Amino acid sequence: MTDTDTTPAIEVKNLVKTFRDFWRRPTVQAIDGIDLLIPRGRIFGLLGPNGSGKSTTIKILLGLLFPTAGTVRVLGDSPRRVATKRHIGYLPEESYLYRYLTAYETLDFYGRLFALDRATRRDRITQLLDMVGLSHAAHRHVGEFSKGMARRVGLAQALINDPKLIILDEPTAGLDPLGCRQVKDIMLALAKRGKTILLTSHLLADVEDVCDDLAILYNGKVRAHGNARELLKNMDLEHFFLDVIAKAGDTRTGPVANFLKNA
Ligand SMILES: Nc1ncnc2c1ncn2[C@@H]1O[C@H](COP(=O)(O)OP(=O)(O)OP(=O)(O)O)[C@@H](O)[C@H]1O
Numbered sequence: 001m002t003d004t005d006t007t008p009a010i011e012v013k014n015l016v017k018t019f020r021d022f023w024r025r026p027t028v029q030a031i032d033g034i035d036l037l038i039p040r041g042r043i044f045g046l047l048g049p050n051g052s053g054k055s056t057t058i059k060i061l062l063g064l065l066f067p068t069a070g071t072v073r074v075l076g077d078s079p080r081r082v083a084t085k086r087h088i089g090y091l092p093e094e095s096y097l098y099r100y101l102t103a104y105e106t107l108d109f110y111g112r113l114f115a116l117d118r119a120t121r122r123d124r125i126t127q128l129l130d131m132v133g134l135s136h137a138a139h140r141h142v143g144e145f146s147k148g149m150a151r152r153v154g155l156a157q158a159l160i161n162d163p164k165l166i167i168l169d170e171p172t173a174g175l176d177p178l179g180c181r182q183v184k185d186i187m188l189a190l191a192k193r194g195k196t197i198l199l200t201s202h203l204l205a206d207v208e209d210v211c212d213d214l215a216i217l218y219n220g221k222v223r224a225h226g227n228a229r230e231l232l233k234n235m236d237l238e239h240f241f242l243d244v245i246a247k248a249g250d251t252r253t254g255p256v257a258n259f260l261k262n263a
């Protein structure tokens with residue numbers, strides 16, 4: 001493993017992903033030649049409207065999907081290696097929780113999967129439940145949880161292995177404004193501790209104040225990328241995606257605009 005602190009956390013070159021049907025005929029060109037460079041210790045926002053390819057990119061970075069073409073290095077190595085996966089925390093778009101386990105038992109289950117010893121699990125679970133504001137609900141079944149509470153358990157679960165790289169697919173989805181702020185504060189605290197965070201969102205307003213860098217994905221291509229402050233300096237929030245989409249020459253600007261405004 002060539003993981004040193006100077007290698008980028010994520011390095012993607014000319015990534016292509018074409019989904020194919022049963023007869024191997026191409027159906028959807030989900031990713032159409034993207035490059036990403038995410039240095040260590042940064043909060044990187046991958047933004048884009050629905051269907052732009054955010055989750056597909058993430059699944060490739062996690063080694064869950066094969067790229068059609070291109071190279072992918074995660075923590076200096078192939079994302080398919082178990083040694084790489086050990087250092088990654090992942091919050092899926094939709095968390096699959098075992099409804100009859102309590103929040104505590106859920107985290108304990110994942111701690112065991114990472115072979116953490118009993119004392120480490122106990123300390124870490126207590127800390128994580130406190131961090132995500134769920135200490136009071138530690139012994140309630142997650143099946144009874146509200147959407148926001150389930151999201152927080154998912155976030156705690158993504159952190160159980162004390163990962164170097166944290167990949168969060170729509171971490172603020174389904175959260176109220178206070179919950180959204182709390183999740184953002186957790187991300188900032190984690191970055192301060194040297195973690196690298198890749199998050200996705202279709203709402204720029206949800207994440208603009210936490211991201212160091214942004215890449216805007218649309219129709220499988222990166223349409224804009226760079227330092228978040230620089231990118232946002234010359235665009236107002238409401239028209240941000242519209243500018244990007246208009247530059248991509250898309251004729252669906254009308255419906256997309258309405259969707260983004262109402263989202
Ligand atoms: N397993 C699959 N088989 C076929 N097509 C797929 C598959 N997964 C994703 N796609 C297609 O790839 C494109 C990108 O999907 P993806 O889920 O990456 O978008 P997204 O940016 O995460 O969207 P959202 O904001 O809705 O989560 C879409 O056209 C989608 O229909």
Ligand SMILES: [Mg+2]
Nearest residue numbers: 054055056093
């Ligand atoms: Mg998605």
